[in-house]
Amino acid sequence: MVNPTWEERDLPVLKAIVELYEESGGRKDRAGDIQKRTGFDEETVQKALRALKPANPPYVTSMKEMSGGFIVFVGAPTPEARRAVGLWPTADGLADNLIMAMSQAADQEPDEEKRGRLKTAASWFGNAGRNVLVDVTAAVINRQISGGA
Incomplete structure (x- = not known):
């Protein structure tokens, strides 16, 4: 059985992406910073980033991957990401x-x-x-x- 991941994993990672982007003034966020912000281990953050990557609508403008699919940088959050975390109205x-x-x-x-x-x-x-x-x-x-x- 597959466990639902939105509330427990993906949404907290998305919230961290939006918060870090706002605090940094618009730089790309490092996966390690997202890990520190959420308190999740590296594997959990990577799974969440992979789940957010192909989302439609997209939640981030870009992701930079290393060989083997390891995501190292995350681009700007989209309006859909801001709405999903409650910063913009629906x-x-x-x-x-x-x-x-x-x-x-x-x-x-x-x-x-x-x-x-x-x-x-x-x-x-x-x-x-x-x-x-x-x-x-x-x-x-x-x-x-x-x-x-």
Whole structure:
């Protein structure tokens, strides 16, 4: 039986990659630095790096391998990596926050008519309209990331 590795191995390694990249100001990270950051042994870090390498979407821009497949350097984390470790927003997360904010606004609205409209909107977006809201927030995120106007 294959053990799931995302939460216990791959995500902590990816988080270390993002943190080290941010702290270094953008240099390539050494596998040894990732090992120190995670506290994992060399074999565990190498397995995680190999698992992250062919990912689609990709989590890093590049990896430098030595002969025998030993990964020594890891390039910049991608937007997908930043979202995976919780540093950048996801469409689902933003949609959930907006629905929660609508519900809270409805609870605090003194005007009964406005409160009813807010509750109706929050209910619709929380159910049937959630996919629409996720699509809209995804479009906004993608536009901001790509630098669109």
